[in-house]
Amino acid sequence: DSGVTQTPKHLITATGQRVTLRCSPRSGDLSVYWYQQSLDQGLQFLIQYYNGEERAKGNILERFSAQQFPDLHSELNLSSLELGDSALYFCASSVSGQGAMDEQFFGPGTRLTVL
Amino acid sequence: DAKTTQPPSMDCAEGRAANLPCNHSTISGNEYVYWYRQIHSQGPQYIIHGLKNNETNEMASLIITEDRKSSTLILPHATLRDTAVYYCIAFVVGGYNKLIFGAGTRLAVHP
Numbered sequence: 001d002s003g004v005t006q007t008p009k010h011l012i013t014a015t016g017q018r019v020t021l022r023c024s025p026r027s028g029d030l031s032v033y034w035y036q037q038s039l040d041q042g043l044q045f046l047i048q049y050y051n052g053e054e055r056a057k058g059n060i061l062e063r064f065s066a067q068q069f070p071d072l073h074s075e076l077n078l079s080s081l082e083l084g085d086s087a088l089y090f091c092a093s094s095v096s097g098q099g100a101m102d103e104q105f106f107g108p109g110t111r112l113t114v115l
Numbered sequence: 116d117a118k119t120t121q122p123p124s125m126d127c128a129e130g131r132a133a134n135l136p137c138n139h140s141t142i143s144g145n146e147y148v149y150w151y152r153q154i155h156s157q158g159p160q161y162i163i164h165g166l167k168n169n170e171t172n173e174m175a176s177l178i179i180t181e182d183r184k185s186s187t188l189i190l191p192h193a194t195l196r197d198t199a200v201y202y203c204i205a206f207v208v209g210g211y212n213k214l215i216f217g218a219g220t221r222l223a224v225h226p
Binding site for chain 1: 153217218
């Protein structure tokens with residue numbers, strides 16, 4: 001158990017819909033990261049937040065957005081869903097978010113299926 | 116961040132050492148080498164990291180060549196639970212910690 005929690009574990013929805021994935025970081029961690037893992041693209045970095053502010057962006061679609069709240073939990077919002085958005089979505093957290101000594105702890109993931 | 120190259124798959128007998136190679140020939144002086152693994156569809160798990168010197172922890176050892184162009188992750192006594200995809204990642208010291216995962220090496224440990 002990494003200490004990072006993600007809800008829900010599974011999510012099944014239809015194309016065109018909007019969903020919200022939630023992540024609670026380990027106690028004391030200020031940074032939250034979101035990753036997407038699909039069969040054809042592998043593990044891809046989406047976005048990072050540090051203490052409520054966006055810190056780094058990866059290949060995140062404009063239909064996707066995220067935020068980190070004052071209590072440091074984070075939400076990833078996916079809208080206008082397409083079949084290709086079906087994937088595992090992982091959240092990770094780390095103490096600071098900068099510097100090579102900062103190990104990331106990953107949550108168990110949310111499996112999203114878009115029908 | 117430097118590109119890393121790993122073999123797509125490897126086999127190892129249970130109880131033997133598993134040696135997983137990684138090539139990072141374009142690595143720069145301020146890039147660390149990190150190893151993570153992913154067991155089935157669980158979240159990736161940190162294993163070890165290093166810059167120049169060889170490193171060892173309770174999970175594994177990391178051997179980095181003197182020119183830093185390649186490294187080897189060593190699991191000294193592989194068990195069936197070590198069956199996973201192993202990712203070698205290089206990124207810059209002081210840069211933001213976004214991990215860029217490649218395809219990794221799928222290690223199968225068999226009895």
